[in-house]
Amino acid sequence: MDRTAAESACPNYVMRILDSLASRPDEVVVKWRDQSITAGEFVRSTVAATRRMQELGIDRTHTVAALSASNSPTIIYTRYAAHLLGARLVHILSVNANSAAESLAESQQVDILNEVSATLLAVDVESLDVARRLRDAVKGPLKLATYGSDGAPVDADLSAGDTNDDGLPEPRPIVExxxxxIIYTSGTTGKPKGICRSYGSWHRETVGAMNQVKSMNLGPSGYLVTIPLSNAGISVDSVLAHEGVVLLHEQFDAGRVLETIERERVGGTFWATQHLYQILDHPRLNDVDTSSLRLVMYGGTPISPARIERAVERFGLIFVQYYGTTESRRISALTPADHRDKNLLASAGRPIPTVQVVIRDPETGADLDANVPGEVCVRTPGMMTEYFLDPVRTEKALRDGWFHTGDIGYFDDAGYLYLVDRLYHVVKTDGIKIYPAEIERVLLLHPAVTRASVIKVRDADLRDSICAYVQPRAAHGDLTSEELAEFVAEKMSPLHVPAVIELVSDLATTQFGKADAQALRQMRGA
Incomplete structure (x- = not known):
């Protein structure tokens, strides 16, 4: 990677957060497992980690890797300490925004550590055995630092402080x-790809999110985090910079989430689409007091309009749907007010004010008119700078200052964005472009369907076709493939009817709750 980036100074967002925390040292600001961490304790932990890293020589030329129990507060301390010193930070636990469950094999973690030439691996004691195996497996020298110790020697104890650790550190100059x-995402090939975001990008998006939280006047209510901190970091930063309490769950569990909302008077959270479904289907939903909720963000995968309509009926106009990518961050939003109009529930909302969005012909690059599908291309404050060590992929995705998302969508006449499918999912039939995701959304409109996955498969003769896998609702065991074929033909056209519609009792999913397209293709031998 080119380390001769523009030497322009950039403010350090971490100091803004620490300054806020230092002004209210006795207030509880983080809860995790059975721990309640005050603002003063949080600052002292961050300062101690920063000083220990500084003693190890960490600066802007180094990469710090974080590995801790899922959504442990030590992950936040590590990021803040690394960023106070101007270093790069990489998470090597989870690679998916919708799940806090561990998803990377140790071999993949070793590959990432080698790829980024990590200098320091910061871990909690719980992860120490894994960390030692990783250190022994990497090619170059890797220092190991822990929060606490099991008695065995390590290079540093990041939690070891002294009486001088009460004061805030002097941050290193940050270069824009x-x-x-470097955030690794699983993508579609199975090999994690590293997405780089600059300090300037991170700072702009973080400050924007802080201002947004301040304008919402959420007050000291709790913000519940159930997705990985590697993806929820900016929301956490925004809450810590103001009056809120960050409630950290290691993974999503609908029953525990509902119980926490009632007990802690949670004011805000993010639910991936499948999480929202689990909440709506939970048997105790109507027995729990959720009146404290004032903001629920959701997204990640397409949602059934009927399901979000049901959610609004149950919780009120508190929902914001965000469409975005790891590379670009947030692109558009469907606001709480937009949720009043049932006709808008299938849209991805309007572009966020700080974001530019155009729809372009993927073949010619020409800008397209309203209601004409094309590739969604964006410019955002939080946009990535590159794919790590992958100039070919970077050049394809970043052209003339625009990020090409690979998503197909269109604007309606009112400026609302509608997503159709991924560019590489398109199937051409009799000269017509067929988008599997559109068929999937139509199948989800059928009252007897609870889940559906529509995929493109290619046979030995390189012919593409569409296959659908549908999970009926429990009360609709008499649903047939023929009925669904007629439904799709009526709602769309006969050309949109999948070549195969297979009813399944339990739709194959990944550990992230998404339909496992790869497993479904293997079922068809494609």
Missing amino acids: GDTAT
């Missing part, structure tokens, strides 16, 4: 173009 984070 330096890489702040």
Whole structure:
């Protein structure tokens, strides 16, 4: 990676957060497992980690890797300490925004550590055995630092402080173009790809989110985090910078989430689409007091309009749907007010004010008119700078200052964005472009369907076709493939009817709750 980025100074967002925390040292600001961490304790932990890293020589030329129990507060301390020193930060636990469950095999974690030439691996004691195996497996020297110790020697104890650790550290000068984070995502090939975001990008998006939280006047209510901190970081930063309490769950559990909302008077959270479904289907939903909720963000995968309509009926106009990518961050939003109009529930909302969005012909690059599908291309404050060590992929995705999302969508006459499918999912039939995701959304409109996955498969003769896998609702065991074929033909056209519609009792999913397209293709031998 080119380390001769523009030497322009950039403010350090971490100091803004620490300054806020230092002004209210006795208030509880983080809860995790059985721990209640005050603002003063949080600051002292961050300062101690920063000083220990500084003693190890960490600066802007180094990469710090974080590995801790799922959504442990030590992950936040590590990021803040690394960013106070101008270093790069990489998470090597989870690679998916919708799940806090561990998803990377140790071999993949070793590959990432080698790829980024990590200098320091910061871990909690719970992860120490894994960390030692990783250190022994990497090619280059890797220092190991822990929060606490099991008695065995390590290079540093990041939690070891002294009486002087009460004061805030003097942050290193931050360079606008330096890489702040490398976030690995699973993508579609199975090999994690590293997405780089600069300090300037991180700072702009973080400050924007802080101002947004301040304008919402959420007050000291709790913000519940059930997705990985590697993806929820900016929301956490925004809450810590103001009056809120961050409630950290290691993974999503609908029953525990509902119980926590009632007990802690949670004011805000994010639910991936499948999480929202689990909440709506939970048997105790109507027995729990959720009146404290004032903001629920959701997204990640397409949602059934009927399901979000049901959610609004149950919780009120508190929902914001965000469409975005790891590379670009948030692109558009469907606001709480938009949820009043049932006709808008299938849309991805309007572009966020700080974001530019155009729809372009994927073949010619020409801008397209309203209601004409094309590739969604964006410019955002939080946009990535590159794919790590992958100039070919970077050049394809970033052209003339625009990020090409690979999503097909269109604007309606009122400026609302509708997503159709991924560019590489398109199937051409009799000269017509067929988008599997559109068929999937139509199938979800059928009252007897609870889940559906529509995929493109290619046979030995390189012919593409559409196959649908549908999970009926329990009360509709008499649903037939023929009925669904007629439904799709009526709602769309006969050309849109999948070549195969298979009813399944339990739709194959990944550990992230998404339909496992790869497993479904293997079922068809494609």
